[in-house]
Amino acid sequence: MKLMVNGEALEVAATTLAELLAVLDYEGDWLATAVNSDLVHKANRAGFQLSDGDRIEILSPMQGG
């Protein structure tokens, strides 16, 4: 499946958002995820089926003003 993850084109075998995070070695409760510009809650990642062309954002805390 072809996905855009944090602005980068990737081809992965993962079918759910939780699988994608595991495959890409993202872990931790400080991450927030969105698919196609909508938040996907942490609790819903395992059941969230990805589709070809989905745009995924994986964000974490950073310095801010």
Place this chain on the structure above:
Amino acid sequence: MFDLLGTTLASRLLLGTAQYPSPAILADAVKASGTAVVTVSLRREMAGGRAGEKFWSLIRSLGTRILPNTAGCHSVKEAVTTAKMAREVFGTSWIKLEVIGNHDTLQPDVFGLVEAARILCEDGFSVFPYTTDDLVVAERLLEAGCKVLMPWCAPIGSALGIVNITALRSMRGHFPDVPLIVDAGLGRPSHAATVMELGFDAVLLNTAVAKAADPVGMARAFGKAVDAGREAFSSGMLEPREVAVPSTPTIGRAAFS
């Protein structure tokens, strides 16, 4: 002590966490300033990266309240989604709402700001809108559900200080009961003291401290300036006069001629 949206805060200074020379200096600056609220943001995490984890751990160790922002968002959709992601990560419904409308001035897109504020207020957020000093926009933000306003006094990071003091005075006068926090453009402690003397409830700043030669010293200076300005406002200042008035009593003055 300062009551902000039902939360009692020990300081009227809110401090940003960006651009410090090191995490240790950031932590020392936060402590030196006496601030009770720090602002944070969300950015893309690298695959396998732990940058966010380290920063989050540092912020939690400071023991302050957290005000996440939507910095860098240029559309309502971006800002709303970022706010929701921030609520999940940081565990707070407070959000500093930025919807930027101009790349050069980082001026807020006030039309998008009002729309995003309405959506987020309806969703249970406590929205801290980064706005201009425009009174009509301020009215719209309050109608949208905001309980606090954060007008700029100059463009973000400019250190210009108060560009339009008349507008800030007018804003304070029009909204006597709304918490008003001056956000953006402060460069020196004297700027912070001045807005506090005008009766603003608090100030939010970042660059003026983080980019100072000694951020910890500057953080301490801003903390004192905010306290001094507030105490001056509360103590009743003299109105300026056009003529001199002797401060030493004239009664009983000796005559030598």
